[in-house]
Amino acid sequence: GEDVEQSLFLSVREGDSSVINCTYTDSSSTYLYWYKQEPGAGLQLLTYIFSNMDMKQDQRLTVLLNKKDKHLSLRIADTQTGDSAIYFCAESIRDGQNFVFGPGTRLSVLP
Amino acid sequence: DSGVTQTPKHLITATGQRVTLRCSPRSGDLSVYWYQQSLDQGLQFLIQYYNGEERAKGNILERFSAQQFPDLHSELNLSSLELGDSALYFCASSPGYGNTIYFGEGSWLTVV
Numbered sequence: 001g002e003d004v005e006q007s008l009f010l011s012v013r014e015g016d017s018s019v020i021n022c023t024y025t026d027s028s029s030t031y032l033y034w035y036k037q038e039p040g041a042g043l044q045l046l047t048y049i050f051s052n053m054d055m056k057q058d059q060r061l062t063v064l065l066n067k068k069d070k071h072l073s074l075r076i077a078d079t080q081t082g083d084s085a086i087y088f089c090a091e092s093i094r095d096g097q098n099f100v101f102g103p104g105t106r107l108s109v110l111p
Numbered sequence: 112d113s114g115v116t117q118t119p120k121h122l123i124t125a126t127g128q129r130v131t132l133r134c135s136p137r138s139g140d141l142s143v144y145w146y147q148q149s150l151d152q153g154l155q156f157l158i159q160y161y162n163g164e165e166r167a168k169g170n171i172l173e174r175f176s177a178q179q180f181p182d183l184h185s186e187l188n189l190s191s192l193e194l195g196d197s198a199l200y201f202c203a204s205s206p207g208y209g210n211t212i213y214f215g216e217g218s219w220l221t222v223v
Contacts, residue, residue, distance in 0.1 A: 033211065042113065042201060042214040043154075088154065098167045099144070099212060103153045 136204030
């Protein structure tokens with residue numbers, strides 16, 4: 001069945017780069033997404049990538065997609081304390097009819 | 112601000128009761144999704160509507176029901192509430208198939 005997996009926790013020091021990894025199962029996914037959830041808030045769309053792309057860069061964020069391995073990663077450069085949040089990976093499935101979310105990776109940024 | 116509005120933001124109710132959560136999608140969005148987020152289950156997809164019709168069903172309990180009205184707002188009805196139903200309930204919307212979904216701020220439900 002459809003499944004998205006992520007590691008649950010990541011700690012980095014302020015100023016370092018963070019890399020959050022995700023694996024998904026639906027090879028027909030059209031889009032893959034990263035969402036950010038801050039405490040007590042909803043899920044905020046950070047970025048997304050089309051399945052025919054390998055990389056997308058948006059300021060401090062870099063998304064890498066390895067379609068062969070069904071692996072997606074989000075790199076945050078110069079991580080700040082404000083980046084502390086839960087990051088969800090998601091894929092669109094069944095030709096975009098629905099979305100499957102991973103369990104979320106809790107990023108802690110240490111001073 | 113995503114443009115998706117959910118009410119109420121917080122709700123405390125007793126076991127056995129029934130509540131209704133309301134969602135107004137972004138202007139022009141036809142699809143509405145409901146998700147439940149609890150500490151032990153993560154983000155669980157409940158149900159999706161597209162232009163008033165049910166399109167997909169996830170892990171939604173029989174005690175729960177939803178509908179999407181002609182003006183495209185949606186309601187999630189939770190009945191015979193149990194302690195384990197305490198969670199954050201999210202509504203999300205999208206223009207249609209294959210588009211990005213945008214989340215509301217959620218409705219915190221506490222069952223005591």
